Amino acid sequence: MRVPPLDLGRSTVGKKALVAASGLLLAGWVALHMAGNLTLLAGPAAADGYAAALRRAPVLLWTARAGLALAALVHVAAAVSLARASRAAQPRRGGGRVDARPAALAARGMRVTGALLLGFVGYHLLHLTAGVLHPRFAPGHVHANVAVGLRSPPVAVLYLGAAALLGLHLFHGLWAASRSLGVRPGAAASRRRPAVAALSAAIAAGFAAIPIAVLMGWLR
Secondary structure: OOOOHHHHHHOHHHHHHHHHHHHHHHHHHHHHHHHHHHHHHHOHHHHHHHHHHHHOOHHHHHHHHHHHHHHHHHHHHHHHHHHHHHHHHHHHHOOOOOOOOHHHHHHHHHHHHHHHHHHHHHHHHHHHHOOOOOOOOOOOOHHHHHHHHOOOHHHHHHHHHHHHHHHHHHHHHHHHHHHHOOOOOHHHHHHOHHHHHHHHHHHHHHHHHHHHHHHOOOOO
């Protein structure tokens, strides 16, 4: 018997599937965003030209932004709902003691890294998209904005920390997504952990390369 979509969205299994599916969409965008960021290492012409090309297709750009915003909203809302359900169930699972099982610890780690990343995304949008927190923001000059904006060591370290958190969040999220969606059994997912770890580390390293390049004087 098929489960109605609304009932599926209210169940724990359904919410986990929503977190996984929306997380995969966001992970795909993160990988593309990282690849776009690497154009900064090729110089102002490449980075500013890439940004200008995106702005020349406003319909596609804003459609993608709306889709990402929706995926992020679903991801956060479903994750928060699962966290609340987990906290509500804890007193019945051991007299109020904290669940120290690996799966529970991983889930709590995902909630912490997710909350920190959400806060960073807000800062990042204000810093390098709106220019609100930028010392010398110039609309359209992506390369210069990044070089100037990350020149402060504390800001660069913040971006490096966010890259590390992103790698950790992706590692657990991508590994758990196939099981949450019922695509692969646990054993198959375990065998793929090295590949997931390598992909997560590569994306984190790609993001970390930009603040490192600024601090080292390679990007200026």
